[in-house]
Each structure stands twice: as structure tokens, then as C-alpha cells.
């Protein structure tokens with residue numbers, strides 16, 4: 001692992017040991033389940049956008065390598081570097097088949113124009129200011145290189161049937177807590193402007209949906225279940241009564257054989273200027 005600075009910290013609203021119930025182990029399991037849920041959909045879109053030709057791919061905020069591992073298996077010829085600011089989390093990516101790089105996505109120890117692709121998956125929602133991160137991605141990309149951002153937007157999180165409107169305040173509290181810690185769960189709607197503003201061309205947004213038609217309802221536990229609320233109770237942001245309400249509704253939902261859920265995510269991509277004319281996806 002390359003360590004450009006003596007001590008590298010976490011940044012923004014992400015704190016792996018305090019994200020979900022069970023501390024760091026709980027979060028490692030959550031990242032794994034989260035990747036398993038939608039990776040196939042994301043991969044289909046990334047391939048369509050030219051992933052195979054975007055090497056070496058720098059995965060910024062790679063975390064525990066849940067996606068690194070899947071990308072290596074799906075695209076064995078694509079060289080990948082897994083980078084993260086959090087040494088403890090990144091250590092778990094050691095077996096992912098990619099060199100590890102410890103550092104801040106806004107100040108990378110890499111030469112200008114040295115990579116063919118950059119992936120930022122569920123990272124920009126955690127940084128206080130995403131613009132310097134996107135600008136740094138542009139700097140390290142070679143002309144024509146591909147930036148892919150995978151994100152959500154809390155107001156377009158998806159649909160469920162039955163829906164529980166009484167949980168609105170719980171979800172509002174969660175978004176407010178992330179905002180208060182320097183993150184932004186409404187990043188989805190800002191991404192195309194962010195990439196264009198940084199100087200990327202051919203910017204596109206591709207939504208993807210994940211439903212329990214294709215996955216067991218239980219696989220949605222990291223998104224719909226109460227585990228992620230536990231640290232908010234510990235910090236005093238959420239009451240025990242709100243946690244009990246959320247737990248009850250999740251238990252009702254998972255026990256209902258007719259319950260349906262669809263989560264929405266967004267892949268936003270752009271190319272660094274100066275490459276060959278015509279993006280791979282412009283005419284698709």
C-alpha cells in the first residue's frame with residue numbers, strides 16, 4: 001500500500017465504524033451486500049460506456065474492495081488501482097487483486113493524465129465539497145479518459161409497496177445527519193452539472209433500478225432495515241421510538257410475500273477533453 005502522508009484520515013460524512021449496527025464488521029458486511037445487490041446493473045451500464053477501454057482504472061473511495069473484486073472478476077484484463085482515504089477500510093481490499101493506494105481523492109499522488117478511467121461509487125455523497133474531487137479526477141485522466149460516478153438521491157430513492165409515510169421523518173433525520181457531517185444524500189441531481197462544470201464532455205446520466213423481482217427482499221435490508229439507524233440513536237439524532245417504528249415496518253415489509261421494492265441509482269459519466277472525437281456512447 002502506498003502511503004503518501006504519515007497519517008491519512010477519513011473525510012466528510014463517512015465513518016466506517018459508525019455507519020451501521022455492528023461497527024466496522026457490520027459496515028464491511030453492508031458494503032458487500034450493497035455491491036451484490038446492484039453490481040450487475042451498474043456493470044452493464046459501465047460496459048456500455050466503454051469500461052473495457054478505460055484502463056488503468058482508478059477506483060477512488062474503493063473502501064473494502066467489494067466492487068474492486070467484482071470488477072476484477074468481470075473484466076480480468078482491466079488493470080485497476082483501489083484508492084481510499086481510510087487505511088482501516090482499504091486494508092480489507094488487499095485480496096481484491098488490485099494495488100492499493102492510500103490518499104485523498106482531492107489530492108492524488110498521481111501524475112497528470114496517467115489513468116484511463118476513474119470510478120467514484122457512493123463517494124461524492126460523503127465529501128464536503130465534491131468539485132475538487134471531480135477536478136482531480138479530470139487531472140489524472142488522460143485525454144478522452146472516462147469518469148464514472150455511481151450515486152443516489154435521497155428524494156428519488158425508489159418505491160415500495162406497501163409504503164410507510166410515517167417513516168418520512170426517520171429518513172429526513174438520516175439525510176440531515178449526513179448533511180450535518182459534511183455529506184449530501186441529494187447529490188444525484190447535481191452530478192451532470194458537476195461534471196460539465198469541471199470540464200468533462202459527453203456527460204450522460206443513466207438510471208438503474210433494482211427490485212425484489214430479481215433479488216430476495218432480505219437483500220434490501222441494508223437499505224430498508226433499521227441497522228443503519230442504530231448509530232443515529234447512539235448519537236442522539238434519532239429516538240428509540242423512531243428506531244422501534246422503523247424496525248417494526250421493516251419486519252412487516254419483509255414478512256409480506258406481496259411486498260415490492262424498487263431502488264433507484266444513477267450512473268453519470270463524462271470524458272476528459274482532448275480525446276478522439278465522438279464518445280463511445282454518443283449515438284446509443
Ligand SMILES: C[S@@+](CC[C@H](N)C(=O)[O-])C[C@H]1O[C@@H](n2cnc3c(N)ncnc32)[C@H](O)[C@@H]1O
Nearest residue numbers: 011061062063066084085086104105121122123
Ligand atoms: C460508502 S463507502 C463506498 C465504498 C465503495 N466505493 C463501495 O461502493 O463499496 C465510501 C468510501 O469513500 C471513501 N472516501 C470518502 N472520502 C474520501 C476522500 N476524500 N478520498 C478518498 N476516499 C474517500 C471512504 O473512506 C469510504 O471507503
